[in-house]
Structure formats: C-alpha cells, structure tokens
Amino acid sequence: MTRYPQMKPLNSLNFSGGPGALPESVLQQAQESIIEVPEVGLSVLGISHRSDWFAAVVTELENNFRILLGLSRDYHVLFLQGGATQQFSMVPMTLLRGKTSPAEYLHTGYWSGKALAEARREGQVRVVWSGESSGFRRLPDDAELSFSPDAPYLHYISNETVEGLQFHRVLGRDDVPRVCDMSSDFLSGPCKAERYSLIYAHAQKNIGPAGVTIVLLRDELLQDVPVGLPGFLDYRNHIQAHSNFNTPPVFSIYVILLITRWLINDIGGLTSMARINRIKADLLYGLLDGSDGFYRGRAQRSDRSMMNVVFGLKTPEMEKQFLAETQAAGFSGLSGHRAIGGMRASIYNGLTGYAVEKLVAFMEDFQRHHAKK
Amino acid sequence: MTRYPQMKPLNSLNFSGGPGALPESVLQQAQESIIEVPEVGLSVLGISHRSDWFAAVVTELENNFRILLGLSRDYHVLFLQGGATQQFSMVPMTLLRGKTSPAEYLHTGYWSGKALAEARREGQVRVVWSGESSGFRRLPDDAELSFSPDAPYLHYISNETVEGLQFHRVLGRDDVPRVCDMSSDFLSGPCKAERYSLIYAHAQKNIGPAGVTIVLLRDELLQDVPVGLPGFLDYRNHIQAHSNFNTPPVFSIYVILLITRWLINDIGGLTSMARINRIKADLLYGLLDGSDGFYRGRAQRSDRSMMNVVFGLKTPEMEKQFLAETQAAGFSGLSGHRAIGGMRASIYNGLTGYAVEKLVAFMEDFQRHHAKK
Numbered sequence: 001m002t003r004y005p006q007m008k009p010l011n012s013l014n015f016s017g018g019p020g021a022l023p024e025s026v027l028q029q030a031q032e033s034i035i036e037v038p039e040v041g042l043s044v045l046g047i048s049h050r051s052d053w054f055a056a057v058v059t060e061l062e063n064n065f066r067i068l069l070g071l072s073r074d075y076h077v078l079f080l081q082g083g084a085t086q087q088f089s090m091v092p093m094t095l096l097r098g099k100t101s102p103a104e105y106l107h108t109g110y111w112s113g114k115a116l117a118e119a120r121r122e123g124q125v126r127v128v129w130s131g132e133s134s135g136f137r138r139l140p141d142d143a144e145l146s147f148s149p150d151a152p153y154l155h156y157i158s159n160e161t162v163e164g165l166q167f168h169r170v171l172g173r174d175d176v177p178r179v180c181d182m183s184s185d186f187l188s189g190p191c192k193a194e195r196y197s198l199i200y201a202h203a204q205k206n207i208g209p210a211g212v213t214i215v216l217l218r219d220e221l222l223q224d225v226p227v228g229l230p231g232f233l234d235y236r237n238h239i240q241a242h243s244n245f246n247t248p249p250v251f252s253i254y255v256i257l258l259i260t261r262w263l264i265n266d267i268g269g270l271t272s273m274a275r276i277n278r279i280k281a282d283l284l285y286g287l288l289d290g291s292d293g294f295y296r297g298r299a300q301r302s303d304r305s306m307m308n309v310v311f312g313l314k315t316p317e318m319e320k321q322f323l324a325e326t327q328a329a330g331f332s333g334l335s336g337h338r339a340i341g342g343m344r345a346s347i348y349n350g351l352t353g354y355a356v357e358k359l360v361a362f363m364e365d366f367q368r369h370h371a372k373k
Numbered sequence: 374m375t376r377y378p379q380m381k382p383l384n385s386l387n388f389s390g391g392p393g394a395l396p397e398s399v400l401q402q403a404q405e406s407i408i409e410v411p412e413v414g415l416s417v418l419g420i421s422h423r424s425d426w427f428a429a430v431v432t433e434l435e436n437n438f439r440i441l442l443g444l445s446r447d448y449h450v451l452f453l454q455g456g457a458t459q460q461f462s463m464v465p466m467t468l469l470r471g472k473t474s475p476a477e478y479l480h481t482g483y484w485s486g487k488a489l490a491e492a493r494r495e496g497q498v499r500v501v502w503s504g505e506s507s508g509f510r511r512l513p514d515d516a517e518l519s520f521s522p523d524a525p526y527l528h529y530i531s532n533e534t535v536e537g538l539q540f541h542r543v544l545g546r547d548d549v550p551r552v553c554d555m556s557s558d559f560l561s562g563p564c565k566a567e568r569y570s571l572i573y574a575h576a577q578k579n580i581g582p583a584g585v586t587i588v589l590l591r592d593e594l595l596q597d598v599p600v601g602l603p604g605f606l607d608y609r610n611h612i613q614a615h616s617n618f619n620t621p622p623v624f625s626i627y628v629i630l631l632i633t634r635w636l637i638n639d640i641g642g643l644t645s646m647a648r649i650n651r652i653k654a655d656l657l658y659g660l661l662d663g664s665d666g667f668y669r670g671r672a673q674r675s676d677r678s679m680m681n682v683v684f685g686l687k688t689p690e691m692e693k694q695f696l697a698e699t700q701a702a703g704f705s706g707l708s709g710h711r712a713i714g715g716m717r718a719s720i721y722n723g724l725t726g727y728a729v730e731k732l733v734a735f736m737e738d739f740q741r742h743h744a745k746k
Contacts, residue, residue, distance in 0.1 A: 011409070014419050019623060021419045030418070031407040035400055036384070043384050045403070045582045045628070046394045046723075048706060081454040081584065082605060085619035089603035121601055204620055209418045211454065211584045211622030228494055230462035231487075232455060246458035247577055249584030249622065250392060255418070333421060350419075 013355050016333025017161055017308065018184070019204040020348040021355075025266065026258045033254060044254050049247050057257050058242055064260035068270055069193040071216065078215040078235065079243040079253050084183045087200040087213060088115040090233055091155065091179055092122035097226045101150040102126040106171070109136040109160030110339050115181060119155070126151070136163045138300035145171065153177040153197065159185035161205070162337040164310030164344065165303045170195045177221055185307050186214065187263065188349055189274025197221045205307070206349040208256040211249045263349075273349060274306075280347045280356045281306045287360050294367045298342065312342040319343065322366060329362055386728050389706025390534055390681065391557070392577040393721040394728075398639065399631045406627060417627055422620050430630050431615055437633035441643055442566040444589065451588040451608065452616040452626050457556045460573040460586060461488040463606055464528065464552055465495035470599045474523040475499040479544070482509045482533030483712050488554060492528070499524070509536045511673035518544065526550040526570065532558035534578070535710040537683030537717065538676045543568045550594060558680050559587065560636060561722055562647025570594045578680070579722040581629040584622045636722075646722060647679075653720045653729045654679040660733050667740045671715065685715040692716065695739060702735055 014021040022030075033044040040053050047053060062077040071077070080086065096103045102124035105116050108131050119125045128147065129140040147154060154172040159165070161184040170192055172178045177197035185191075186201035193199060198217040204210040215235070222236055231237050237245045243253075267273050285304060288295045288311055298310040313319045319342060326334050336342035347356060387394040395403075406417040413426050420426060435450040444450070453459065469476045475497035478489050481504050492498045501520065502513040520527060527545040532538070534557040543565055545551045550570035558564075559574035566572060571590040577583040588608070595609055604610050610618045616626075640646050658677060661668045661684055671683040686692045692715060699707050709715035720729060 011414075011416050011419060014415060016419060016421045018620065019419050019421065022416065027408055027416055027418065031404055034404040034407060041384075042387060042705065043395065043400055045400065046384060046387050046389060046392050048389045048392065049583065050711070081456070081459075083454070083619045085605045086454075089605060093603075118603060121603060202620065209622070209624050210422065210620045211625060230466075230491060230494060232458045232462065246456045247391065247575065247583045249582070249625070251582050251624070252584060252622070332415065338423065 012352060013331045013358060014333050015331060015345045015347070015351065015355070015359065017337060017344055017346045018348075019210050020206065020346055021350040022208070022255070022259070023262055023266075023350045026255065026262055026350075029258050030255050033251075037254075044251050047250060049244055049250050054244075054250060055242070057254055058244070061253065061257045061260060064257070064264060065214070065216070068187065068260060068263060069191065069216070071193055074218050074220070075193075075216050076219060076235075076239045078217070078238050079248060079256070080213045080215055080238060081211065081249060083202045083210075083213055084111070084181055084200060085114070085118075087181065087215065088118035089122070090235070091153075091198065091200075092119040093229060093233060094225055094235060095153050095177070095179070095221070096123035096125075099123055099152045101148070101152060104128045104147060104151040104154045104176075106130075106140070106156040107132060108139055108157060108163075109165055110162040110337065111160060111181065111183075112157045115155060115157065128154070131165075136160065136165065137298060139165050139167060139303040147173045147176060149173060149175055151176050153179050155179045155181075157181040157183075158191070159183075159305050159307055161308050161346075162310075162339055164299045164305040164308040166305035166307065167303075177218075184348075185305070187259075187270065187273070188277050188307055190270045203252060203256055205346075207259050209252045212252040212256065214256075259349075276353065277306050277347070277349065280351070280353055281309065283353075283356050283360050284309045284345055284347065287363055291367055294371055295363065307346060307348060309345040309347065310336060310340075310342060311344075318370065321370075325366060326359075326362065331359060331362065385725060386704045386731060387706050388704060388718045388720070388724065388728070388732065390710060390717055390719045391721075392583050393579065393719060394723040395581070395628070395632070396635055396639075396723045399628065399635055399723075402631050403628050406624075410627075417624050420623060422617055422623050427617075427623060428615070430627055431617070434626065434630045434633060437630070437637060438587070438589070441560065441633060441636060442564065442589070444566055447591050447593070448566075448589050449592060449608075449612045451590070451611050452621060452629070453586045453588055453611060454584065454622060456575045456583075456586055457484070457554055457573060458487070458491075460554065460588065461491035462495070463608070464526075464571065464573075465492040466602060466606060467598055467608060468526050468550070468552070468594070469496035469498075472496055472525045474521070474525060477501045477520060477524040477527045477549075479503075479513070479529040480505060481512055481530060481536075482538055483535040483710065484533060484554065484556075485530045488528060488530065501527070504538075509533065509538065510671060512538050512540060512676040520546050520549060522546060522548055524549050526552050528552045528554075530554040530556075531564070532556075532678050532680055534681050534719075535683075535712055537672045537678040537681040539678035539680065540676075550591075557721075558678070560632075560643065560646070561650050561680055563643045576625060576629055578719075579632075581632050582625045585625040585629065587629075649726065650679050650720070650722065653724070653726055654682065656726075656729050656733050657682045657718055657720065660736055664740055665744075667744055668736065680719060680721060682718040682720065683709060683713075683715060684717075691743065694743075698739060699732075699735065704732060704735065
C-alpha cells in the first residue's frame, strides 16, 4: 500500500466527508503551480482558459478518463460548475421536460432525496423504491425493484455519502438510459461506465478540489433536448466548446488532471485503486464487527460503502467523547453528517492505509479504555 | 506604487484578459495554504465547507466587502458558481419572468450581447441603446439614453472587457432597480455600490481565481421571485445558507479573502487602488496618444477602460510581429479577444506599475525600430 510518512500529520489523518484528503504528491504539484506551472512559467491562477496550455490540459484529462474507464468515443467528457446540485436540475431539464412518462428515481438517502425534489419541479417522477421507512439503513434487493420500459430514464446514486450505503451492482434495464450520481465513489474503482448513459460526479471526494463536476454522457442522449434552455444549462454548448463555454475553474481542473495522472502512473489504474480501498474499508468494518457491539455500523452489511464508514456508539455522551478524543489525537472530520449525527470515517482515494491503521489502533484503545467502565 | 521585484518575470508581465495576474503576496499565501492553512493545519483543498474555519472565512469576506464598498446591511453578499454567464440567466429568471413591462438592456459590446440573448429567453427586453452600428467603439452620452419608469430593471455592463470600454458614471433612474455586471472592473476603484440593486462580478479579473462569482443584492429585490425555480438558481437559498447551499469552491473563496485583505491592509482601500490603476492606464494611453498614430486606441477617449487597453497597429502583419516580439520579450496575454483581434493590455489590480513601465518601454522601442522602415 502506498504510504506518505512525510505528509503533514493533520492532512494525512483527514477523514472528512468532503472536501476530502488529496494525495501528498498531488498537493505538492498543485502547490508548485500556484507560483509557476513548470511548462508555462505562469501561475495556474493567472493562465488564460483560452491558452494552448489549458486546451492541452482538457484534452489530456478527457483522454485520461477514457483510459481509466475504458470509455468509447460515444461519450462526451465534460467539466462543469455547480456541483451535483446543478446536475440534479440539468438532468430533468434535459431529459424529462415535456415527456409523458415519469422518470424513475430511487430514494436511498439524503442526497437522492435532494435529486428527487429537483426532478419533481421539471416533470413527473415515479419513486421506484424508498428506504425512508427503514431510516435509510439498507438498499433494495433486486426482488424489490421493478423498472418500466417507458421511463425516459432511471436515476440513482451509487454511494450515499451521508448514510454510508453503496450499490455494488448496476441497476435498471438496458433499454432505459441509466443516469447515476457517482459523486462520492467515482474513480474509487471500476464502475462499468458504458452501462450508463450519463454519469456525474463533483470532484471534492476522490478527484480534486470543490468547484468542478465531471459529466460523462452518451451522445445519443441529446437527440431531443427541449428548446429555450439557458445557455449554460444546455449540455450541447459545453460539448461544442470542450468545457470552455464560459471561463471554467482552471485550477480545479488542473488538479483533477494531476489526480488522474496519479491514478494511472502511481496507483496503476482503477482495479488497483479498488484493491487499496477494499483493504482500508475491511480494516474499519472488521474493527466494527469485532467490537462486540461497542461500535455499531449503521448500514446493512451487504450495502456498506467502501468510501464512508458510518457508525455510532452506545450513547450520545460516549459519541461526544469519542469525537473530542479523536480530535485531540490529530484525527479530523470524523463527525457524522449534520442530518443524522453519529460518526463517519470517509476513506476516499487520497486517504492512505497508514491513516486507517492509525484510526483503527486509536479506536481499539478507546474501546479498551471505555468498555471497562 | 507597490512593486514586487521578486515576482517571477512571467507572472509579473502577464497582461492576460483573464484569468488575470494576482499580487505576489497573495500567491505566496495561496501557495502555503495548499499544504497547510496556518490556523487550521489542513490543506485548503481538504477542509470541510461546514467547518468553523470556512464559516469564519465567509463572515470575514462578507465584512471586507462591506468595508471596501461601504455597503449597508440592506445588501446580501453571495459567493456563487457559474460565472457571469450564470447571472445572465439568473437575473431575468428572478426579475423578468411573468412581468408585463420589458427589462431594459444596454448593448455596448461582446459581453452585454451575451447577457441580452439570455434575457430574451426569459421575457421581453427593450434595448435602450446599441453600439453595434459603430462597431462598439464608443458608449452612449446621456442625451442618447431614455429610461422607462415601468421597467422591472435596467441591466448594463460597467466595463466591456473585449472592446475596452468603461462607463465612468452611474446610468439609469433611481426608481428602477439597476443591475450591473462589473466582472472586469469590480474592486478596481469605488463604484457607488448602493446606487445599484444588484451587482455581479466573476472573480477572475481583479479578485481571485476562476470559479466563483460575487453577487451583491438588495434584500427588497427578492419580494416577488417566481415560484418553481431550480433550487440552485434561487438567490434566497444561497442567502439563507450563507453561500453554503451546496459545496462552494472553498479554495477560490479563500483566495478572494486574501485579495480583500491585501486591498484593505496593503493598498489602503479602493480610492488608493483607483489611483494606482489610473497611473497605469495613463502610462499606456499616453503612449498610444503620443505615438503619431503608430499605435491606435480602439475606444473613443471619453469611454476608455482603465482595465483593458485595446489597440491596433497599421497592418495585420505588424500586429503579428508585435505579438511575437512581446512574447519573446517575456510579456504574455497581449493578443486581443478572438472576437475582434488586435491587441489588448489588461491591467487589472494585480498587475504592477512596474509591469506597465516595462511594456511602455518595450512599445517605445518597437515603434522606434519599426516606424523607420
């Protein structure tokens, strides 16, 4: 497993739900670029987005996505602003407005609920399955799901960041376009990208700084776009302009390029990345499962996220103490999302196995000390 | 005048139309923050947008805008994504949809033309004045303008970046809300902000890196917002969430904070900044005017921009040679916007007087050498 013992202790122990930790080697190159991008001699913050250099950045980056995901030329690769939240609206504006059949959505947690609310502004939506009554502690089995062949598209979220739930399979029908929000597990492993018609992911988990969103979409999806969309909400404008329709977030896109180079050259691709992430997740889930109920994993085992390990302790007081002690010990970002409380260890690509080992050792100590009382 | 002789030669001689040069002291702090924000101990790229630190950044930044512009509590200060382009749509979505009287727009150049096109998708628009027939080489006199008291708002652009035209006065009626795109001259000097109901400006000229847009708006403007707007296009959501409706571009917002600190503490406020910018502009325009027609300023003298000095030479061949020689001499970003060609020296806040003196000396040399031939 790659280790970065030279990394600043706090950065290396950053378990934040997002923006997440980035690899040390990428941070170093990003830092250098603030004063001077080596091949240009200018600060990355002051290079024109119309320069040859930036055009080359976008071209290499598009190509790196194609290499990492095995994507054909049927797909466009876009870098947009506005986060997944903007996609919650752009998707139904583009694919649902004016349609007679409802789009199908899965309601599996906090973020898919947000996507659903925005889709309802644009047209009819059918909720295929909702985990609300079970407190979003599990995902559906195939037996609980039935999809209509008439839906303009199916939308779901591959990894619910808040609740720590992850689909480990592709859902839906091959004759209905699949649209997937992969914000919190994109590039954490292979994802069978070509089975989806549209994938979107904001950068600030596994891929780079906040402020840029990756959209992969099949060209054929845009055959029937409603007229009159605002220019910046029309995917076709961004495609035509190679993600340079208006000034893009140059620095954030450059950092994503550095991340994709790191994934290809240092990690060795997404299968290797998945192997590393699996080791990290197994360490933490193994600890929860072996703690005799001292630590309580939130998600049903089969639906556990490899990215967000969400857990609780017996009492709110003990959770408060846990968070205070982890902070004092140099760990950061371990509190759960404000919507549900508890604890969450986010173990994105940039977080090292070393950091997870440190956290596991701390948690074992904490249990030894507090289980006795 | 502040000088930064230690600045890397290329950064210091970056006359790009945007993203523009930033002050060296700000670049140094931005660079440090990539590995560690001093008061936090974490990389700025991996700090949660829900952290106390980031809440404090937004609060200080809002306050710095109030200090710099003398803004009362009647105004909200927002940091959004999507650039001025997103505002081209958000403004008419919010203020024009469902209205019976047309909004009034000035068409003074490339960018106001883009704003106009997006407004027309949302409702009726009256063009108060257009510079199209004069090739956008001048702005209107007051005698050429008449404004309706019934318009839901007046929209104009204070500085046309492409053509190098700038209004040196406030337009419109006090009983009709003024909406102004100040993207390329915001914070370059005092702007009588309280005479406007809504000001927007993307960051990448005078204020910071690409990827964040500042919006100042009077609370009373939002009394009558149409229902059903997508959540991220509703100003009220961003107000309520203190610019944290969805993950904001944390790093870009932090750099803007550094810029406002620099403006307040190092420069001494916007009146001082305007004085410095005036000296820089006078140096360049003085050279154009004293060149016996060798260099030809594009804009009518009374409407010249203090930010973008747009000029040409006698022949396209000589312009090509000029651009090649400036590049060889270490100047960058001097070609005109692709829409009109020619040359453009952008002299935003971050560009030093030293850089302008170097360019003027170069241009005098170039003239001496080539005027003889």
